[in-house]
Amino acid sequence: MSDSWTDRxxxxxxxxxxxxxxxxxxxxxGGRLDHGQLDAIEDALILSDLGPRAAARIxxxxxxxxxxxxxxxxxxxxxxxxxxxxxxRLVARPLDIVAFPRPQVILVIGVNGSGKTTTIAKLAHLxxxxxxxVMLAAGDTFxxxxxxxxxxxxxxxxxxxxxGPEGGDPASVVFDAVKEATATGIDALxxxxxxxxxxxxxxxxxxxxxxxVLGRLNPEAPHDVVLVLDATNGQNALQQIxxxxxxxxxxxxxMTKLDGTARGGVxxxxxxxxxxxxxxxxxxERIDDLRPFDPELVARVIxxxx
Numbered sequence: 001m002s003d004s005w006t007d008r009x010x011x012x013x014x015x016x017x018x019x020x021x022x023x024x025x026x027x028x029x030g031g032r033l034d035h036g037q038l039d040a041i042e043d044a045l046i047l048s049d050l051g052p053r054a055a056a057r058i059x060x061x062x063x064x065x066x067x068x069x070x071x072x073x074x075x076x077x078x079x080x081x082x083x084x085x086x087x088x089r090l091v092a093r094p095l096d097i098v099a100f101p102r103p104q105v106i107l108v109i110g111v112n113g114s115g116k117t118t119t120i121a122k123l124a125h126l127x128x129x130x131x132x133x134v135m136l137a138a139g140d141t142f143x144x145x146x147x148x149x150x151x152x153x154x155x156x157x158x159x160x161x162x163x164g165p166e167g168g169d170p171a172s173v174v175f176d177a178v179k180e181a182t183a184t185g186i187d188a189l190x191x192x193x194x195x196x197x198x199x200x201x202x203x204x205x206x207x208x209x210x211x212x213v214l215g216r217l218n219p220e221a222p223h224d225v226v227l228v229l230d231a232t233n234g235q236n237a238l239q240q241i242x243x244x245x246x247x248x249x250x251x252x253x254x255m256t257k258l259d260g261t262a263r264g265g266v267x268x269x270x271x272x273x274x275x276x277x278x279x280x281x282x283x284x285e286r287i288d289d290l291r292p293f294d295p296e297l298v299a300r301v302i303x304x305x306x
Contacts (some may be wrong), residue, residue: 005291006297008259008283008284008289009283009297009298009301010301011259011283012258012259012260012264012283012284013258013264013283013298013301013302015260015261015262015264016048016049016258016261016262016263016264016265016301016302017301017302017303017304018262018304019047019048019262019265020044020045020048020050020080020265020302020303020304021073021077021303021304023043023044023045023047023048024041024044024073024076024077024080025073026073027040027041027044027071027073027076028070028071028072028073028076031066031067031068031070031071032065032066032067032071033062033063033065033067033071033076037071038059038062038063041058041059041062041076041080042055042056042058042059043055045058045059045080045265048265049234049235049262049263049264049265049266049269050084050265050266050268050269050272051235051238051265051266051268051269051272051273053269053272053273054084054087054268054269054271054272054273057083057087057272058080058083058084061079061083061086062076062079062080062083065079067079074305077303077304077305078303078305080303081299081300081302081303081305082299084268084298084299084302084303085295085296085298085299085300087268087271087272088267088268088271088278088293088295088298088299089295089296090271090275091271091275091276091277091278091295092277092278092292092293092294092295093252093277093278093279094279094280094292095123095224095226095252095279095280095292097127097130097132097187097188099220099221099223101182101218102181102182102185102186102187103135103178103181103182103186103187103188103189104187104188104189104223104224105178105189105191105214105218105221105222105223105224106123106188106189106190106191106222106223106224106225106226107139107191107193107207107210107222107224107225107226107248108120108123108190108191108192108193108226108228109193109195109207109225109226109227109228109244109248109250110195110227110228110229110230110240110244111195111197111230111240112143112146112195112196113195113230114195114228114229114230114256115228115230115256115257115282116192116195116228117140117146117149117150117153117192118149118153118256118285119228119254119256119282119290120136120150120153120190120192121136121150121153121154121156121157121287122282122287122288122289122290123190123254123280123290124136124153124157124159124188124190125157125287125288125290126280126290126291126292127187127188128157128159132187132188133184133185133186133187133188134159134186134187134188134189134190135159135160135161135162135177135180135181135184135186135188135189135190136150136153136154136159136160136161136162136189136190136191136192137161137162137163137173137174137177137189137190137191137192138150138151138161138162138163138164138173138192139170139173139174139191139192139193139194139210140170140192140193140194140195141164141165141166141167141168141169141170141173141194142166142167142194142196143166143194144166146192147163147166150163150192151163156287157287160180160184160186162176162177162180164176170193170194170206170209170210171206171209171210171212171213172213174191174210174213174214175213175217177189177191178214178217178218178221179217182217182218191210191222193206193207193210194206197240197243200243200247203247203248204247204248207247207248210222224251224252225248225249225250225251225252226250226251226252226253226254226279227240227241227244227248227250227252227253227254228253228254228256229241229253229254229255229256229270230256230257231255231256231257231258231261231263231264231266231267232257232260232261232263233263233266234263234266235266235269237255237266237270238266238269238270238273238274241253241270241273241274241276242274245274245276250276251276251277252276252277252278252279253270253276253277253278253279254278254279254280254281254282254290255267255270255278255280255281255282256281256282256290257282258281258282258283259282259283259284259289264302265302267281267298267302268302278293279292280292280293281293281298
């Protein structure tokens with residue numbers, strides 16, 4: 001991981017870190033933390049969007065910790081960082097291209113405005129850096145803007161795009177894309193899908209149809225169903241996981257817009273509550289601002305441990 005990525009990560013999580021360290025400020029003790037101090041730490045973690053489950057887990061671990069040199073703020077932050085890392089280690093899993101036969105079909109879902117289309121382009125770029133051949137499919141046929149935006153990105157990063165008419169059948173776009181990707185030896189096919197949650201049944205039916213079409217071409221597809229989450233939504237992002245897990249059978253997460261939000265702690269809440277793989281995180285608008293995440297580094301950043 002380059003220094004510049006580390007710097008961007010620290011910059012992106014700055015508000016989250018400041019929020020947590022601000023909430024932890026003033027909590028000091030002797031060799032062990034008393035119940036009042038543990039309560040204060042648990043409250044600080046919940047206020048920092050880490051969620052009640054992760055906060056309770058971290059509290060329980062800290063209750064066992066003997067702070068031999070006194071529980072000053074730095075020691076508490078270091079202990080919190082270690083427990084956050086323990087939660088994140090279980091879910092930190094890069095999205096690897098392993099499907100055989102190719103292509104690996106990755107359905108990308110998420111509500112409109114989550115940064116889904118931009119994330120697809122960044123994910124494609126990440127695969128390109130690993131020398132994989134990538135193709136995009138514009139399966140969100142209900143919004144002309146989504147098709148056009150994906151087209152702009154495909155041109156910019158130099159990957160083929162399969163698209164259909166606005167209002168067309170997403171499943172037929174996906175069918176054409178898989179056939180073309182298979183014929184041309186593409187490694188990864190990334191499929192954009194509609195982000196409408198207003199009518200869950202409609203979205204569920206659409207995704208089921210896409211799955212049926214994929215299954216006829218490759219019984220293993222889709223290999224991944226990746227949910228893009230906007231970190232600025234805080235606890236609402238957790239509700240989206242619950243809904244999309246039910247509607248779409250989500251297999252992994254990508255968290256975006258971690259720059260400029262104080263709510264990056266929701267990454268920990270998602271890991272603890274759902275245990276889904278977190279494939280990558282985004283901390284900016286640049287094409288290389290999406291990377292697999294290092295749980296140790298992210299934990300230190302969130303807890304304000306340099």
